Amino acid sequence: MPSSILEFEKPLVELEAKIAELRKFSEEKGINLASEIQTLEQKAQRLKEEIYQNLNRWQRVMIARHSERPTVADYIKLIMDNFIELHGDRTFGDDPAIMGGIGKLAGRPVTVIGQVKGHDTKENLARNFGMSHPEGYRKALRLMHQAEKFGRPVICFIDTPGAYCGITAEERGVGEAIARNLVEMMALKAPVIAVIIGEGGSGGALALGIGDRVLMLENAVYSVISPESFGAIIWKDSSRASEAAELLKLTARDLKGLEVIDEVIAEPLGGAHKNHNQAAQKLKEALLRNLAELEGLPAARLTEERYNKFRRIGKFLQG
Helix, strand or coil, X not given: CCCCCCHHHHHHHHHHHHHHHHHHHHHHHCCCCHHHHHHHHHXXXXXXXXXXXXXXXXHHHHXXXXXXXXXXXXXXXXXXXXXXXXXXXXXXXXXXXXXXXXXXECCEEEEEEEECCCCCHHHXXXXXXXXXXXXXXXXXXXXXXXXXXXXXXXXXXXXXXXXXXXXXXXXXXXXXXXHHHHHHHHCCCCCEEEXXXXXXXXXXXXXXXXXXXXXXXCCXXXXXXXXXXXXXXXXXXXXXXXXXXXXXXXXXXXHHHCCXXXXXXXXXXXXXXXXXXXXXXXXXXXXXXXXXXXXXCCHHHHXXXXXXXXXXXXXXXXX
């Protein structure tokens, strides 16, 4: 069984393999097994719905990290026209963990910035597993200011386990780079839409997450820390990640209820990796709808509402 199959998917995959085997046998032997195949297909559909409509939080983490899940590079190809990638922070260098540039979304010029993971080990090594150095955040901020200057909306795609925490990132000021993005995005005089498409981890995600609208794909996750790190710090046991995920309340449904995000974007049954085109179309529709609501608003109103939006986040109970 391929390694890309998640543990909870195995009963469904085995049933689908049995259906394919039965269909092949029917064709080769010339035996009519249509009724039996139809019965199994109906069973498979019911099982699929039962599995994917009742996922726990840890299972959604696994889907969010799936190697075949669409990355920002995939979404750009599927929903953008005439994309031109821009490089460098004009201070140190270019960070391949963050992709940014200009493209057209349904004819609208937009600036697109996103953290990039790979689909295999080679791509992940080239992209540093989506973990940015400070020059990546500075490149992103440079492109945001360029968008502000030319009146383009900014779309940020978030998909990272967190900022790179190695010594090179510390030496070049990763904490300062993230903090500066938070401050300057809050005052950016251009519409900003942030979308969590996979993992949204810690300050590394938040550095692209200050938006007038914060959207989240159905099976994405967004939290201050990974479940494994939570387990290692709180219980000294990273193997308790599934338990930690339940406590972190990191799913799109959780965060919509807590008013941390504004909208949950539905995914194809089974996750975005099952149908890239369908997932991209749903994402495009959500982006266009939210852009239509934001475009034309005065800059002063945009920044004021954005500031107030983040000030309102948080719920407190008093005994």
